[in-house]
Amino acid sequence: MTATDFTERDERYQIRVRNLHKSFGKHHVLRGIDLDIERHKINIIIGGSGQGKSVLCKHLMGLLKPDEGHIFVDGLDIVPLNEVEMNGVRRKFGMLFQQAALFDSMTVEENVSFPLREHTNLPRNKIQEMVAEKLAILGLHNAEKKMSSELSGGMAKRVGLARAIVLEPEILIYDEPTTGLDPIATKNVDNMIAETAQHLGVTSIVISHDMASTFRIADRIFMLQGGRIVANGTPEEILDTTNEDLRVFVETSGTVKFHGQPSMGGAV
Amino acid sequence: MDKPSVPASVEAKKTERPTKRSTKRPARWVTRVDDLWHQVFGPLFKGFETFGQILVLTGQAFYWLFRRPFRWREYLVALDFIGVGSLSIIVLVGLFTGAAFSLQVTDTFRTFGMESYIGAMVTLALVRELAPVLTALMVTARAGSAMATELGSMRITEQIDALRTMAVSPVQYLVTPRIVASIIMMPLLTMVFSFAGMVGAYLVAVILLEVDHGLFISETEWMVDTYDIKIGLIKAAIFGWVLSSVGCHQGISAAGGAKGVGLATTRAVVYSSVAVLMLDYFVGDILLIIYESPS
Ligand SMILES: Nc1ncnc2c1ncn2[C@@H]1O[C@H](COP(=O)(O)OP(=O)(O)OP(=O)(O)O)[C@@H](O)[C@H]1O
Ligand SMILES: [Mg+2]
Numbered sequence: 333m334t335a336t337d338f339t340e341r342d343e344r345y346q347i348r349v350r351n352l353h354k355s356f357g358k359h360h361v362l363r364g365i366d367l368d369i370e371r372h373k374i375n376i377i378i379g380g381s382g383q384g385k386s387v388l389c390k391h392l393m394g395l396l397k398p399d400e401g402h403i404f405v406d407g408l409d410i411v412p413l414n415e416v417e418m419n420g421v422r423r424k425f426g427m428l429f430q431q432a433a434l435f436d437s438m439t440v441e442e443n444v445s446f447p448l449r450e451h452t453n454l455p456r457n458k459i460q461e462m463v464a465e466k467l468a469i470l471g472l473h474n475a476e477k478k479m480s481s482e483l484s485g486g487m488a489k490r491v492g493l494a495r496a497i498v499l500e501p502e503i504l505i506y507d508e509p510t511t512g513l514d515p516i517a518t519k520n521v522d523n524m525i526a527e528t529a530q531h532l533g534v535t536s537i538v539i540s541h542d543m544a545s546t547f548r549i550a551d552r553i554f555m556l557q558g559g560r561i562v563a564n565g566t567p568e569e570i571l572d573t574t575n576e577d578l579r580v581f582v583e584t585s586g587t588v589k590f591h592g593q594p595s596m597g598g599a600v
Numbered sequence: 601m602d603k604p605s606v607p608a609s610v611e612a613k614k615t616e617r618p619t620k621r622s623t624k625r626p627a628r629w630v631t632r633v634d635d636l637w638h639q640v641f642g643p644l645f646k647g648f649e650t651f652g653q654i655l656v657l658t659g660q661a662f663y664w665l666f667r668r669p670f671r672w673r674e675y676l677v678a679l680d681f682i683g684v685g686s687l688s689i690i691v692l693v694g695l696f697t698g699a700a701f702s703l704q705v706t707d708t709f710r711t712f713g714m715e716s717y718i719g720a721m722v723t724l725a726l727v728r729e730l731a732p733v734l735t736a737l738m739v740t741a742r743a744g745s746a747m748a749t750e751l752g753s754m755r756i757t758e759q760i761d762a763l764r765t766m767a768v769s770p771v772q773y774l775v776t777p778r779i780v781a782s783i784i785m786m787p788l789l790t791m792v793f794s795f796a797g798m799v800g801a802y803l804v805a806v807i808l809l810e811v812d813h814g815l816f817i818s819e820t821e822w823m824v825d826t827y828d829i830k831i832g833l834i835k836a837a838i839f840g841w842v843l844s845s846v847g848c849h850q851g852i853s854a855a856g857g858a859k860g861v862g863l864a865t866t867r868a869v870v871y872s873s874v875a876v877l878m879l880d881y882f883v884g885d886i887l888l889i890i891y892e893s894p895s
Binding site: 390393394395415416419420422423425426427429431433434435436446447450451 | 669754757758759761762764765766767768769
């Protein structure tokens with residue numbers, strides 16, 4: 333398969349990953365990822381801990397360079413780009429890190445307003461307004477003046493989320509947006525992800541361990557295992573899967589019922 | 601289309617194989633030489649690599665210096681931290697360095713009947729050597745180490761990656777202001793150090809040890825040139841670059857949790873100090889050749 337097939341902007345797929353390999357020393361983490369991310373849809377990546385989901389996300393934004401393979405964003409291969417060229421592409425993206433990665437020497441407000449101050453010329457009161465609005469949607473009222481080093485894990489995550497969405501980018505990557513949140517905050521965040529996708533037409537890439545919300549909001553589900561995408565499909569297709577690993581993975585959560593025969597002891 | 605995936609068990613077997621063929625191992629002296637080679641030249645190559653990376657980082661820092669956006673606030677914060685923050689400690693150390701120096705020198709000079717040269721001697725030593733070197737060591741301990749710790753912990757908590765995702769260059773945002781501020785502030789602090797040192801020397805020599813005030817001042821004025829001051833300030837600016845680029849480089853390339861940050865900080869201080877002391881000789885030598893002391 334040659335790289336040239338994907339250098340045109342594709343209406344259906346915004347990001348196309350081909351044969352992506354990445355090793356850390358001897359540890360071969362990504363072993364030939366092929367992935368197509370659909371435009372304006374919610375694409376959810378599931379998979380066990382340490383399988384390389386976060387590593388994959390960092391490749392999509394050029395934070396890590398692969399050993400081999402291609403990543404096309406709107407038809408542009410970002411793998412050979414340098415940091416300066418990459419900055420142009422990164423303006424399309426927003427990313428929530430698994431550990432939030434807030435600037436710990438700044439307040440919540442300074443964190444969330446950071447992208448606005450860097451990339452827009454909006455007046456100060458307008459910026460404050462936008463920040464307050466985003467924080468309110470996420471259930472963080474009057475948290476603006478807190479230092480980000482003083483936040484709880486769940487709060488930090490939501491502040492990170494606000495920072496990722498505040499510029500309303502085309503593509504949003506959420507690395508476990510709801511892990512560590514209480515049920516109500518989880519629902520809020522789910523709704524917010526769904527609404528941002530619907531109203532703003534954002535292409536969303538979500539890493540999730542939460543099967544209930546995955547099946548509630550996903551347009552397409554991918555399973556990453558052993559460094560490859562071993563299954564992908566709409567939630568309906570996933571429920572019809574014959575892939576044993578996937579069935580066990582999803583079924584163990586106990587929140588989703590499979591179609592057809594139960595997998596335990598069953599044929600593949 | 602792709603090669604089939606290799607099950608983990610098969611891969612494990614592959615790596616075991618060489619140990620089974622132990623008969624084909626290289627002779628012992630070969631491995632010895634190989635070990636020696638790595639032990640002797642390994643650190644050397646690593647040193648060259650680090651040096652290269654520091655040069656690259658400096659190049660990037662200056663590339664970004666002239667590009668928008670200009671974040672004045674970051675520069676002010678860095679200038680304040682490196683310059684204003686180090687002021688009191690520099691005055692204190694300068695004062696005592698001058699005082700101690702003149703205390704030790706006065707007796708000896710008296711024996712040879714050269715009492716009048718004490719001021720000139722102390723000032724020359726301060727301006728050319730002691731002030732730039734000791735200021736650099738103090739600023740390394742205070743600010744260079746802080747740069748490594750700060751950037752190192754930002755690195756391991758992914759804050760530097762977060763900057764990159766927001767299309768902000770970490771070099772432009774974090775490194776450039778620190779290097780520029782150090783290059784600006786080191787000469788200023790060195791002047792402060794020299795002045796404080798002269799005051800200390802004067803207090804000890806003239807007030808305590810009763811050297812003649814007029815001689816102390818006039819010989820100093822006569823012996824010390826702007827050329828001496830220039831040498832000191834050029835050195836200071838170079839040391840400013842060294843300690844900030846080493847500190848930032850160690851911070852930005854930190855890895856491996858809290859321990860990694862600690863290691864980065866230690867390295868920043870050790871590497872900078874050694875580099876400053878070694879460069880002091882070479883830069884001094886080069887400057888002497890360039891300016892050809894007017895005698
Ligand atoms: N910078 C790095 N250096 C070395 N190894 C790394 C690095 N980053 C990740 N890894 C390794 O890559 C593997 C995949 O890590 P990754 O963080 O992507 O897992 P994950 O799928 O996101 O897991 P989780 O669901 O727990 O977040 C892990 O085994 C990890 O040890
Ligand atoms: Mg992860």
